[in-house]
Amino acid sequence: MNNFIYARASSVQDAIARTAEDPTATVIAGGTNLVDRLKVFLEEPSQLIDISRLQMQQIERLPDGGLQIGALVTNTALADHADIRRDYPLLARAILRGASQQIRNMATVGGNIMQRTRCPYYYDTAFACNKRQPGVGCPAIDGVNRLHAILGASDQCVAVHPSDMCVALAALDAIVEVAGTQGQRQIPFVDFHRLPGDTPQRDTNLELGELITRIILPPVAYARxxxxxxxxxxxxxxxxxxxxxxxxxxxxxxxxxxxxxxxxxxxxxxxxxxxxxxxxxxxxxxxxxxxxxxxxxxxxxxxxxxxxxxxxxxxxxxxxxxxxxxxxxxx
CATH class of the missing domain: 3.30.390.50 (CO dehydrogenase flavoprotein, C-terminal domain)
Structure with missing residues (x-):
């Protein structure tokens, strides 16, 4: 593991400024996926920007009857919230099927959305992987591919997204709100993640310096x-x-x-x-x-x-x- 600078962000804008200035910086909150990647040298950031103490831990009712979920709400808090269990039960069920209690206690909503594939070829640096180094090939296509994609894959990558929570959010027409150097914008959840195409190294449509601030659940009649x-x-x-x-x-x-x-x-x-x-x-x-x-x-x-x-x-x-x-x- 390379040496890196640890810095605690004082605000959302501080975190945005730090990551915008340094493309090799990485934000950390719960760290349940990031730390795994650090251990096997998949991530070698120059800086770890700690956002875990920023004020994004609330779940609040919106005027239209929907809910807004702060990016730092833990998976446990989200699955246990009374409004989620009553109005969006499939989201609570997905979270509870996604990880152990210990991981849910640490993992955050924003981090869950940003987690990367668990493809064994991606995690094992002895193998080539287009997701790690574009252009070197995807050994899973002709290799051991029992766990890999059957939809939307390309000749560059056949990895699958690992999240349970994200599947529920996609079905619920959720919206991801992000903040960046150009201000705030909202991304429909179905457009947030990317198919591999010719750029398998990119998992999402976040731009440099953008930070997830909250998830919005609209009031939908079918949710219950x-x-x-x-x-x-x-x-x-x-x-x-x-x-x-x-x-x-x-x-x-x-x-x-x-x-x-x-x-x-x-x-x-x-x-x-x-x-x-x-x-x-x-x-x-x-x-x-x-x-x-x-x-x-x-x-x-x-x-x-x-x-x-x-x-x-x-x-x-x-x-x-x-x-x-x-x-x-x-x-």
Whole structure:
């Protein structure tokens, strides 16, 4: 590990100024993913800018009925918050399935959003990796790729995004608010993370010097019917093979609103908008859910070792929609 300067930011603007002036500086809050990367030399910052004591730890009701969540709210505080458990239960469920209690106590909302892939080729510096060093190749494409992407991948990278919380936020139409040298801006959650394309080293659309300040959850009618289902190799805490955040709003026999996001299948939380659009106006039946699942996966391109993910995802989508329709999605 290289020597670095530790500095405690006195304000959001101080943190922004420090990172804008030094492209090799890195911010740290809970550090649950960053410290792992430091240990294996994936990150070698010149400075660690500590933002953990900034005043971004509140969860507050907005005038329109939505919620704003400070970037430094811990995962535990978010999952345990009464308004989240009542109005956005799929978010609480996703967080509780995402990590152990000890990690949730440290991890922050902003850090969760910024965590990087757990692809073993990325973590092992003995292998080439386009995410670490663009242009050297992606050994996972022809290597051990059981855990890798089936949607949205490129010939540069087939890594998957690891977060459970982010899958829920994608389904909930969340908004990421960031502050930078040019002021504040809001980014729809579905546009915050990037597919690999030709720039697999970039995970998000944050610009140099920008800092996540809060997440906004809009007041959406379908949120209380939301479910989060996760399939993993073991019952204890593990990253998803496939996960699904789904929510339906059904009036009479007709689906009025549908949301579906998938985890463990792409470089970013995967929002299945084609399947959502198909469901509008349809009855909430198993055959309709089957067609929606097929649409959600029609662009899947499995690798040599992960064809199983297509079938797992199809079954999980059907199950998630059926549970949502029967647990609060009926108006």
């Amino acid at each position: 019917s939301g479910v989060y289902l996760k399939l993993r190799d073991r019952a204890s805490y593990a990253f998803a093979l496939v996960s699904a955040a789904a929510a339906l709003n059904v009036s009479g026999e007709e689906i009025r609103t549908a949301r579906l996001a998938l985890g463990g299948v792409a470089h970013k939380p995967w929002r299945a908008t084609i399947a959502e659009q198909f469901l509008i106006g349809q009855p909430a039946t198993s055959s309709v859910f089957e067609k929606a699942a097929n649409l959600a996966l029609q662009e899947a391109v499995p690798l040599s070792g992960n064809q199983y993910k297509v079938d797992l995802a199809r079954r999980l989508i059907r199950r998630a929609f059926a549970v949502s329709a029967n647990s609060g999605g009926m108006a």
